[in-house]
Amino acid sequence: MNSISRTLGALDLIAEKHKALASNLANMDTPNYRRKDISFSQYLSAASSPLETALSSKLGPSPVTMQTSNEKIDPANELSEIQKNSLLYTVATRRITSLITEMKTVINMGNG
Secondary structure: OHHHHHHHHHHHHHHHHHHHHHHHHHOOOOOOOOEEEEEOHHHHHOOOOHHHHHHHHHHOOOOOEEEEEOOOOOHHHHHHHHHHHHHHHHHHHHHHHHHHHHHHHHHHHHHO
């Protein structure tokens, strides 16, 4: 169950990062808008599964925080980050599906 909780937590964080990236694209021409980003690798670095290790290595060294910067928003960079984030989402959803399938198998074996 701990692995499920960690994976669900990762999915929540991936969703928050996606919101920040989408907001950056939507507001790139808004005066005084500050670019936002979410980094959450410290959360994942304490985890032990290959999924969390892979996610941690991809997302950088910072803890879960909303970061803002004055840097100019590059639409190509934001789109690239959205694609990376989508891949992380796919990996995390496959992991949670695999965990649920394993639990169903164990339950079905106990009923047989």
